[in-house]
Amino acid sequence: MKHLIAIVLFVAAALSGPASHGGTQLPSACEGPDSLRALQEKKPGQYQKMVARAAQIPNGTSLLWRIEKDGTRPSYLFGTYHSSSPKILELLGVIDEYLAASNIVAFELIMPVEPKEAMKFLRHAMRLATLPQGINLKDYLTDEEEQKITEAGQRVGLYGVVPFLLKPGMLIMTLSISECDLESMRSDDQFLDVKIQRLSDDLNVPLVALETLEEQVSALDGGSFDEQIKSLRHFLTLSDRRENMSNAFQQLYLKGQTGMLWAWSEVMSEDFLKEGQTFEEMMAPLLDDRNIRMVDRSEAILEEGGAFIAVGALHLPGKNGLVSLLRKEGYTVTAVY
Numbered sequence: 001m002k003h004l005i006a007i008v009l010f011v012a013a014a015l016s017g018p019a020s021h022g023g024t025q026l027p028s029a030c031e032g033p034d035s036l037r038a039l040q041e042k043k044p045g046q047y048q049k050m051v052a053r054a055a056q057i058p059n060g061t062s063l064l065w066r067i068e069k070d071g072t073r074p075s076y077l078f079g080t081y082h083s084s085s086p087k088i089l090e091l092l093g094v095i096d097e098y099l100a101a102s103n104i105v106a107f108e109l110i111m112p113v114e115p116k117e118a119m120k121f122l123r124h125a126m127r128l129a130t131l132p133q134g135i136n137l138k139d140y141l142t143d144e145e146e147q148k149i150t151e152a153g154q155r156v157g158l159y160g161v162v163p164f165l166l167k168p169g170m171l172i173m174t175l176s177i178s179e180c181d182l183e184s185m186r187s188d189d190q191f192l193d194v195k196i197q198r199l200s201d202d203l204n205v206p207l208v209a210l211e212t213l214e215e216q217v218s219a220l221d222g223g224s225f226d227e228q229i230k231s232l233r234h235f236l237t238l239s240d241r242r243e244n245m246s247n248a249f250q251q252l253y254l255k256g257q258t259g260m261l262w263a264w265s266e267v268m269s270e271d272f273l274k275e276g277q278t279f280e281e282m283m284a285p286l287l288d289d290r291n292i293r294m295v296d297r298s299e300a301i302l303e304e305g306g307a308f309i310a311v312g313a314l315h316l317p318g319k320n321g322l323v324s325l326l327r328k329e330g331y332t333v334t335a336v337y
Contacts, residue, residue: 035248053263060259060317062335073305079313080193103306105200137164168228169220258317288320
């Protein structure tokens with residue numbers, strides 16, 4: 001899903017004018033203090049709650065999985081992270097031999113390489129992310145809320161009216177981007193998932209997308225418009241937690257602790273839950289529903305064998321995660337890394 005956010009930010013920034021970075025080399029926003037250790041020391045109760053929750057989540061300790069069924073070549077499932085952090089890019093060394101041996105590589109989305117097709121893809125993404133013509137979020141917000149969005153939009157490179165033309169769910173996701181993630185998006189280095197796609201291209205391995213742009217945007221577009229506005233208002237009242245979350249996410253990802261990623265997300269998202277709603281219910285459109293679709297669309301390439309599937313790491317763990325769903329389909333799924 002971060003790939004989609006990056007696409008929207010790229011096009012929106014082109015429309016509203018890029019931010020100037022002054023050519024100064026700033027300290028990396030991704031190299032902050034150890035957020036997990038800080039949480040453990042300052043809020044041990046909350047940390048232990050996360051550890052206990054992570055222990056309940058199946059398949060939450062690996063990033064790379066072997067998928068097998070009698071009579072077919074093994075396939076592989078890899079959980080990616082949308083970042084150009086050097087430490088994360090080192091994971092290419094873990095998967096390169098499996099990529100090189102694959103018959104086909106599957107991603108959530110595939111960004112076209114050819115310039116004209118890429119620009120067409122970007123324009124289409126922006127059309128899907130924006131509100132219908134004539135609707136402006138300013139008409140539904142207070143002056144204070146409008147000012148908060150203006151300031152937050154400038155931080156991510158969205159200026160003028162542009163943030164107020166995005167759909168509420170897309171705006172929430174975009175404004176939630178941390179400085180660490182922004183640093184990766186602005187870097188000349190390619191993200192891990194993009195590098196995997198480019199490497200697959202270089203190896204002349206066919207690529208396939210498991211989702212469409214329309215499907216990814218619709219996952220953020222659930223509920224009535226009034227409910228979406230209410231969620232946006234609630235988001236604006238919350239304290240800024242972006243940096244701690246992003247720093248911790250990278251630490252956990254590098255350790256393969258996808259169960260802790262889930263648990264951390266659950267604890268940090270408690271303020272977003274509606275009355276009586278569980279975290280699983282809130283995340284169903286973003287993860288569970290999409291996982292079912294991805295498994296369905298992976299069936300043909302898995303039956304052929306020799307496939308490599310690269311999707312966001314949070315799609316792997318949990319009772320409704322890809323590992324569990326593939327096992328229900330009769331595959332033997334074994335942790336590799």
